Amino acid sequence: MSNFITGLIVVVATYMIYLIAKRIHQKIGVSFTAPVIISTIIIIPILMVFGIPYETYMIGGDWINELLGPAVVALAYPLYQQKDILKRFITPILAGTIIGAIVGISTGILLAKFAGFEEEIIYSLTPKSVTTPVSMAIADMIGGVTTLAAVFVMIAGIGGVLFSSIIFKLFRIHHYAGKSVGIGSASHAIGTSKALESGLLEGSISTIAMVVSAVVVSVITPGLVGFLL
């Protein structure tokens, strides 16, 4: 089969599976059923049963990957949409995401280094707090594995949302802005949809925090990595 046809089948099949996964997620609606997780759980066994190596899947997968770049660019749109709230909350959001970024990058690196993991794995988990496409781009830039980066982002998203109320109690965070910035900068889009459950303003603040933190983390990661490793 020519590569073009293989690629085309992969793209169409992935999109259809994604649509099914999205429908399932809308019905159940917990963070564990995020469409990307359900899609992955459907696709991997299919590849295994038919003995299709990941490399063959990636003939089409690379076409989809190619769209990660413009998808990151597209994040400017929700940020622009929220520009009035951005102006109102710029100081707390910027301060919160910068502190969060420094804490997240350095604790990630130091804990993994202390546990004795290789550099490639440490680089892959360093940008875990930001939205997946940005995290993959950062991991790629500093020498990590993009697939691992995507998985760590997922763990940060789901774990953060599951434990958010305990964290807020532990750190005595009761202000709506504190909660929204916290969950947006630690658990990206999964956190943002959780914040949206509390209200539109909460959703907006955490969306801004998610995008701003993606920029902050990509700016400071290379420097901090050089300093800590």
Place this chain on the structure above:
Amino acid sequence: MINIFKIIIHIAFLYVIYLIGNCIQATLQLVVPGSVIGMIILFILLWTNIIKVKWVETGAKFMVQNLALFFIPATVGIMNYFDLFAGKGILLVLIVLLSTFLVMGSAGLTSQRIMLRREREHE
């Protein structure tokens, strides 16, 4: 049908901005990913009204709402890394969780402190 057409045109437009971001990254030898540079460029162009929102809106909305679709191929790649998560890898999950909790706590506390101070000053 017109909508699909619009989405494709808008994504092509976003792709051009992404390429410009890559170009800037390569030329200036920056360590920030080209896509993030592209995002900052688009935000500035939207803010200054050089680009009208309706030129990118439909495509950008589609991409943001379906962001997960674009990284499915990456997460499927986990099938090549199953053994990593079998043994010591469980430690990686704990490290990511602990670090995530600290991010949430420190970021949240910082912004809360600023908000509370601001609210006190306004009273």
